[in-house]
Amino acid sequence: MSASTLHPKLYTKNLEQIPTRNGYGEALLELAKHNRHVVVLTGDLAESTRVLEFSKKYKDQFIECGVAEQNMAGIAAGLALSGKIPFISSYAVFSPGRSWDQVRVSICYNNANVKIAGAHTGISVGPDGATHQALEDIAIMRTLPNIIVLAPCDFEETKKATRAAAAWNGPVYFRFTREKTPCITTVQTPFEIGKAEILKKGRDVSLIVCGPLVYKALIAARQLMQEKINCEVINNHTIKPLDAKALLTSIKKTKAVVTIEEHQIMGGMGSAVCELLSQHYPVPVEMIGMRDTFGESGKQEELLEKYGMGVKDINTAVHKVLKRKT
Amino acid sequence: MIKTKRYKLELIANTLRQDVISMLAHAGSGHSAGPLGLADFFSVLYFHILRHKPKEPLWEKRDRFILSCGHVCPILYVTLARSKYFSLKTLHSLRTLGSPLQGHPHRGSARGIETTSGPLGQGFSVAVGMAIAARMDKTSHRIYCLTSDGEQNEGQVWEAAMFAGVKGLANLTLFIDRNNIQIDGTTDAVMPLEPLADKYRSFGWHVIDCDGHDMDAIDDACAEAKKKRLKPTVIILHTTPGKGVRFMEHNYIWHGIPPTQEQARQALLELKEARKKLSGKSLATKLLSYVS
Numbered sequence A: 001m002s003a004s005t006l007h008p009k010l011y012t013k014n015l016e017q018i019p020t021r022n023g024y025g026e027a028l029l030e031l032a033k034h035n036r037h038v039v040v041l042t043g044d045l046a047e048s049t050r051v052l053e054f055s056k057k058y059k060d061q062f063i064e065c066g067v068a069e070q071n072m073a074g075i076a077a078g079l080a081l082s083g084k085i086p087f088i089s090s091y092a093v094f095s096p097g098r099s100w101d102q103v104r105v106s107i108c109y110n111n112a113n114v115k116i117a118g119a120h121t122g123i124s125v126g127p128d129g130a131t132h133q134a135l136e137d138i139a140i141m142r143t144l145p146n147i148i149v150l151a152p153c154d155f156e157e158t159k160k161a162t163r164a165a166a167a168w169n170g171p172v173y174f175r176f177t178r179e180k181t182p183c184i185t186t187v188q189t190p191f192e193i194g195k196a197e198i199l200k201k202g203r204d205v206s207l208i209v210c211g212p213l214v215y216k217a218l219i220a221a222r223q224l225m226q227e228k229i230n231c232e233v234i235n236n237h238t239i240k241p242l243d244a245k246a247l248l249t250s251i252k253k254t255k256a257v258v259t260i261e262e263h264q265i266m267g268g269m270g271s272a273v274c275e276l277l278s279q280h281y282p283v284p285v286e287m288i289g290m291r292d293t294f295g296e297s298g299k300q301e302e303l304l305e306k307y308g309m310g311v312k313d314i315n316t317a318v319h320k321v322l323k324r325k326t
Numbered sequence B: 001m002i003k004t005k006r007y008k009l010e011l012i013a014n015t016l017r018q019d020v021i022s023m024l025a026h027a028g029s030g031h032s033a034g035p036l037g038l039a040d041f042f043s044v045l046y047f048h049i050l051r052h053k054p055k056e057p058l059w060e061k062r063d064r065f066i067l068s069c070g071h072v073c074p075i076l077y078v079t080l081a082r083s084k085y086f087s088l089k090t091l092h093s094l095r096t097l098g099s100p101l102q103g104h105p106h107r108g109s110a111r112g113i114e115t116t117s118g119p120l121g122q123g124f125s126v127a128v129g130m131a132i133a134a135r136m137d138k139t140s141h142r143i144y145c146l147t148s149d150g151e152q153n154e155g156q157v158w159e160a161a162m163f164a165g166v167k168g169l170a171n172l173t174l175f176i177d178r179n180n181i182q183i184d185g186t187t188d189a190v191m192p193l194e195p196l197a198d199k200y201r202s203f204g205w206h207v208i209d210c211d212g213h214d215m216d217a218i219d220d221a222c223a224e225a226k227k228k229r230l231k232p233t234v235i236i237l238h239t240t241p242g243k244g245v246r247f248m249e250h251n252y253i254w255h256g257i258p259p260t261q262e263q264a265r266q267a268l269l270e271l272k273e274a275r276k277k278l279s280g281k282s283l284a285t286k287l288l289s290y291v292s
């Protein structure tokens, strides 16, 4: 894919910013127009997971479960086993955080066609503090058989991920973020479950990234060009199953990797990439993410900087990994 | 229920008990007490109440039976086999490598298993989801769900009960196997549940207490539940754990273990004796009804 399919204003100051969760709400409204089997469930979080409008427009396809995420996961499984396409809408710390056993048995082991939308992931959740910043959700979901794990990078891609999840027959977990983030992609940008997207070609190092940090990776890559370091930037939105072919092709060329995610570095997207590399093509890797610590209250940008997920940190990691490259 | 029907169901229950004993002794692991205590219930449910087509297990209009307390699956497996969902021979594969009959039930492994279960509380919520779906689709099939009494310890049970009560899911009938035992001891010793009926009533349920070995009472309770239009019904089945095998009855030790070969022989002898008396009793009642 060439950079031309990215947002034309990508590197300008007036690049639009929209929260990814808005894409979820909008896509659900479109889906329900054509499919009466799409059902949305929430655990008392309709507004902030952006399904409030859905709840008003499609009353008969909306279920308020109250603050009871385990029951909600089971209800969704029962709906799916009856031919519905249920979307569970909650914060990721609660769902799948509190409902992991139900996701494991009632959804995954049943292979029930349930979609789990985890809102408020990453440190960028901000002021709500550590209790509400989901930094472990990828780890607890990607170890479960039968489930797809997605982390879309912006508003448009979250819309596509929502549509793709509805079309996929089987359990899907996908995560989004709270705050406004840059609109990197456009309606035309391709999105396919299981297919990593190369957003910028390069030969020196592969930046493998998911979620809104894709933007920071692109900015870092642009800055590094001035130092004649040519980064390949890969939007690795599908964490499970990994696009092994695309990732290995890139890595065989660059022979150095930096993984970037708003998640604990243990068990997250970067870990998934390392599992792949260590078995097929070991190269030096630097990992960017939360380093075995809880977050705290603060502003999005302050937190990303403090916990080492800013553009500066990506630059540092690139230099570090290049030094290790043989 | 007419007497000949009840006689038939009693014979089936006796068969199910014998099947459970043979299967568990053969497997060398599995739960004994719960399955034996539930044989009368399963006989009435599968051979009298449920609308189902064993030859067409995914028939859309079938009533759904969700086994939430997955550990009592031996009784489900023998009932499914006797209903001809799969062969009796399959029962001998229980808990062995490659068997469709997993230690706890798995949807898709064997015909007739509606959901995967084992971790307690989960089947209840799945049943609630199915009841909501049936209501959305305006279909008339009913959802039946069996939970155990120990299972009521789980928070998820009360989340599901609260939801079903509030939404008035009248197409849902929940059963609680009130056999007063769980793994660590009596339910009173581990986590007392009473007043159980009042708890459900306060959550918006219609509650029926029922002798879990009285087939007419079970049948009547299910009929009563079916007539309710605004509330889900919970039928508390008072059962004797290990029912039909004297050395197992009421003893919580038998919750999670199988009989040895020798114990199985003894149990089968007792059940065969009971079967003879059953036909004797039935003959007497037949004669009586003939005379009167």
Ligand SMILES: [Mg+2]
Residues within 6 Å of the ligand: B148, B149, B150, B177, B178, B179, B180, B181, B182
């Ligand atoms: Mg019990």
